[in-house]
Amino acid sequence: MGKSKKKRSIIRFTVLFAIVCAIGYTIYANAASEQGAVKVGEPATNFALVDLEQERFELGQNQGKGVFINFWGTFCEPCEREMPYIENAYEQYKDEVEMIAVNVDEAPLTVQSFINRHGLTFPVAIDERREVTRAYGIGPLPATILVDEHGIVQKVHTGAMTEEMVHEFFQSIVPDA
Structure with a gap:
């Protein structure tokens, strides 16, 4: 009976410790x-x-x-899926909206190969030190930030975009005439 109580106490302590650690990590991560x-x-x-x-x-x-x-990576399947949508919208809106695709710290040859394979014509830069990625608090990819003509953030979107979303996002930041 004594060993059983001790074993239950150890299990309870371990579970409680794990819960406290999980809560602490969640607070820290947020x-x-x-x-x-x-x-x-x-x-x-x-x-x-x-x-x-x-x-x-x-x-x-x-x-x-x-x-x-748009923050992205060649290894990111959702990023790859949305690239044709971004390319189409870029072609449609490039006279009214600026666009930059920020690759998160990959080798230039890898990025250029991806661009060539997908026929992308919009500007692509590599955030080699992840300074921009950190400044914008980017976590999972893809992530898209929309900035209006006054330099104000209008939308922060994390995750894949549909073709309709991409066009809506571009349209939403076209300056009023």
């Missing part, structure tokens, strides 16, 4: 993810990256135009 996260209605964090065509893209120099920012 607090950490909020640190760099952009918020709808607030000014977008300025950044500058050089795309694969060696053109400098600086968010702050796009006042007067909406900006579609």
